[in-house]
Amino acid sequence: MTSTDPVPLVIVEGFLSSAGALIWGNFEHHSNYACQTNGERDRRSIFASVGPVSSLHDRACELFFSLVGGIVDYGAKHSHENGHARYGRTYTEGLYPEWSSECPLHFLGHSMGGPTVIKLQWLITNGFFGKQYHPDMILSINTVSAPFRGTQLVYTLGEDTRDAPSVRWFSVGNFLAKGIHVASYLSPVLPHLFDLHVEARGLSFYDSSFASFLKQLWRSDWAESRDATPFDTTFIAVDEREATQEGVVYANTFYRSYCATLNHTYPHSATTRTLTWLQRMLGWPLHATSLAILSFRFSTLRPVPAFLESTFSTKLESTHDGDARLEDGLIDVDDGGAYLLNALRANDGVVPLFSQWHPYDCKNTRCVHFSHAESILDGVTDSEKSRYDESPEAGIWHVHHLENAHHFSIVPVWLGTQSQKAFWMDLGHWLRSIEDGRRRLKDRSSTATPAPTVTLADFGS
Numbered sequence: 001m002t003s004t005d006p007v008p009l010v011i012v013e014g015f016l017s018s019a020g021a022l023i024w025g026n027f028e029h030h031s032n033y034a035c036q037t038n039g040e041r042d043r044r045s046i047f048a049s050v051g052p053v054s055s056l057h058d059r060a061c062e063l064f065f066s067l068v069g070g071i072v073d074y075g076a077k078h079s080h081e082n083g084h085a086r087y088g089r090t091y092t093e094g095l096y097p098e099w100s101s102e103c104p105l106h107f108l109g110h111s112m113g114g115p116t117v118i119k120l121q122w123l124i125t126n127g128f129f130g131k132q133y134h135p136d137m138i139l140s141i142n143t144v145s146a147p148f149r150g151t152q153l154v155y156t157l158g159e160d161t162r163d164a165p166s167v168r169w170f171s172v173g174n175f176l177a178k179g180i181h182v183a184s185y186l187s188p189v190l191p192h193l194f195d196l197h198v199e200a201r202g203l204s205f206y207d208s209s210f211a212s213f214l215k216q217l218w219r220s221d222w223a224e225s226r227d228a229t230p231f232d233t234t235f236i237a238v239d240e241r242e243a244t245q246e247g248v249v250y251a252n253t254f255y256r257s258y259c260a261t262l263n264h265t266y267p268h269s270a271t272t273r274t275l276t277w278l279q280r281m282l283g284w285p286l287h288a289t290s291l292a293i294l295s296f297r298f299s300t301l302r303p304v305p306a307f308l309e310s311t312f313s314t315k316l317e318s319t320h321d322g323d324a325r326l327e328d329g330l331i332d333v334d335d336g337g338a339y340l341l342n343a344l345r346a347n348d349g350v351v352p353l354f355s356q357w358h359p360y361d362c363k364n365t366r367c368v369h370f371s372h373a374e375s376i377l378d379g380v381t382d383s384e385k386s387r388y389d390e391s392p393e394a395g396i397w398h399v400h401h402l403e404n405a406h407h408f409s410i411v412p413v414w415l416g417t418q419s420q421k422a423f424w425m426d427l428g429h430w431l432r433s434i435e436d437g438r439r440r441l442k443d444r445s446s447t448a449t450p451a452p453t454v455t456l457a458d459f460g461s
């Protein structure tokens, strides 16, 4: 790759997703518009395969080694604590072996793909993969409908509100876990389309006895552990991650989140866009789950998640109307009125809006939230192009709200909608403007500058 070639974009899929380019479709035709109109080469897209039901830690390790090559190493301590083998599959050739601070990568994560990249940057920063790696290897993190701060839907589907990671019997999550174990057991003869990355867990019929398989069907050591996707989307897990500073912004990485809400969950919508009949058909199951998120009773959660205490105090400061109240020393936000409806309940059918913004409360990170008048789904018109005249700022979350959109409106399934075309065209402009700024900076300071150190960017202020 030459210094003027566009930086590749790595795409990381979410829970239960691993189909890759097969369903993501012809997005490059639109995402490459910015490069093509400036006489540059097309940007390379890289689909990284990670375990569709694996924990954030395991997914981040799989992502890292699929890019640099080698044997997937989950770490001696982690694998010992979570009861699986330390090593996974071998990548004889990495997808991007030259990956470094000088040859960085852009990342786009859909749903759990977003927190996966956040985990990856945190592991890199903490030297998990070795001291030679640096968080600047990640030039930008772009997310769509990412559950950075968890989702109440995981409890509706079966996670115990007071005893996570236990899963309730006869819940959707309980049956889903059984299905995953059947797929894992049969994985050697199943098509590679649904690649579970279960080598380190020894769950296939090559590695596991039939009796052991039945035992896992009865009670899953994996699904009901802290080392699986469901637990990672609980509010307890989020508090644990944020306590270790996982999700702080780094000075030289660019951050952008795209946050979707369905109109009936977001009361102040002013959108004029309408959904096609095909979008409505695909979206109807999400209508049901969005209602479950809307009606979730936060007061059932123990321990009380940190964001509830924070939201509660913000509400008291902002309204003084006493809608939220303390009961037995614990916070009851279920009667919290319109403010809490917006903050915690507006959702895309899977993830509440506040969780899609970024890790941490707004007051504990750096962020700018764009108004609805600046919707990127309206397309990049000439007047809006001025948005990209100036180099974007690194080390701060750029939060964009996608109204009248559900969890799968933009990605992963390509339907060729106007919204999808506008999204990819805008993303192409954004990535190119990041590189443009980076090149200008390099030209200005061709004298060597020291590598920037990690800045916690007002964390805790």
Ligand SMILES: [Zn+2]
Pocket: 055, 057, 058, 074, 078, 079, 082, 084, 227
């Ligand atoms: Zn693990």
Ligand SMILES: [Zn+2]
Pocket: 357, 358, 361, 362, 366, 367, 368, 369, 399
């Ligand atoms: Zn914010």
